[in-house]
Amino acid sequence: KQEVTQIPAALSVPEGENLVLNCSFTDSAIYNLQWFRQDPGKGLTSLLLIQSSQREQTSGRLNASLDKSSGRSTLYIAASQPGDSATYLCAVPESYNTDKLIFGTGTRLQVFP
Amino acid sequence: DARVTQTPRHKVTEMGQEVTMRCQPILGHNTVFWYRQTMMQGLELLAYFRNRAPLDDSGMPKDRFSAEMPDATLATLKIQPSEPRDSAVYFCASGLMGTEAFFGQGTRLTVV
Numbered sequence: 001k002q003e004v005t006q007i008p009a010a011l012s013v014p015e016g017e018n019l020v021l022n023c024s025f026t027d028s029a030i031y032n033l034q035w036f037r038q039d040p041g042k043g044l045t046s047l048l049l050i051q052s053s054q055r056e057q058t059s060g061r062l063n064a065s066l067d068k069s070s071g072r073s074t075l076y077i078a079a080s081q082p083g084d085s086a087t088y089l090c091a092v093p094e095s096y097n098t099d100k101l102i103f104g105t106g107t108r109l110q111v112f113p
Numbered sequence: 114d115a116r117v118t119q120t121p122r123h124k125v126t127e128m129g130q131e132v133t134m135r136c137q138p139i140l141g142h143n144t145v146f147w148y149r150q151t152m153m154q155g156l157e158l159l160a161y162f163r164n165r166a167p168l169d170d171s172g173m174p175k176d177r178f179s180a181e182m183p184d185a186t187l188a189t190l191k192i193q194p195s196e197p198r199d200s201a202v203y204f205c206a207s208g209l210m211g212t213e214a215f216f217g218q219g220t221r222l223t224v225v
Contacts, residue, residue: 031211043204044216051211089156091214099144099210100169103156 002027002094006104013080013111021075021107023090028068031096035064035075036089038106044089048075080111115139117217119205125223131193134220136205137186145188146206146214147173147180156204162188163210195224 003026013019023033031052036044048064050057050073056065063076073090087108091101118137126132138145147159160170160180170180177199179191192199202221208214 034213036216041221043218044206046213046215049213098168099163099208099214100158100161101146101214102158105155 002030002092002102004090004092004102004104006088006090006107008107009105010108011110013109015080015082015111015113017080017111018076018078019080019109021077021088021109023073023075023104025071025073025092025102027092027095028071029096030068030092032093033064033066033073034091034101035062035073036091038087038089040086047088077109080109082111082113085110115215117205117207117215119203119217119220121220122218123221123223125225126195128196128224129194130224131191132195132199132222132224134190134203134205134222136188136190136207136217138188138205138207139215140186142207142209142215144208144210144214145182146204146208147188147190148204148206148216149201150204150219151201159190159203192222195222197224200224 005024007022034049035047048057050066061078066073087106089106091103094100145162159173165182182188202219204219206214206216
């Protein structure tokens with residue numbers, strides 16, 4: 001059964017720092033991995049989707065990497081800003097033949113000025 | 114700007130009442146999900162449709178919950194009768210197989 005773990009559960013950093021959020025999954029037979037952002041009281045916003053054939057995906061200051069063999073993904077945020085404060089969630093399909101997503105419990109990020 | 118639309122955004126109801134939540138998926142998407150989010154359990158999948166057919170509703174309490182897609186532009190999640198433990202935020206998401214899933218803003222349900 002696919003399980004997704006995110007470390008750390010919470011992170012508080014000063015503005016300007018580069019930071020790494022971690023996601024690990026137990027079943028490496030995935031075809032993609034998706035990172036989301038959730039602001040308090042809001043829905044989930046898709047940040048990046050990495051296909052299994054890719055190792056990295058970039059969007060602005062965000063860079064996500066995927067290592068299927070080790071069951072890990074990292075989300076790198078460069079030059080963090082207070083506006084980056086949110087909960088970040090990763091999700092993978094439950095198995096290779098479904099698009100049913102299994103979510104991690106998230107990393108709550110606070111960037112202070 | 115294509116987006117998933119959920120109504121209502123907030124709902125307060127008394128225990129025992131019927132609750133219906135609605136979702137309009139993004140036009141052209143053939144996969145629709147219903148998730149429930151609570152502090153204790155995080156995001157749990159309740160139901161999952163592809164091309165309007167239910168593929169998996171194993172996460173849903175069948176005695177009181179039901180999910181349907183009357184047509185390609187509408188998905189519904191119904192709770193009857195509602196209980197206080199159903200209080201949560203319910204999200205609808207849509208997508209195409211193998212691509213990004215897009216989430217609505219959610220319905221915050223409070224059952225008193």
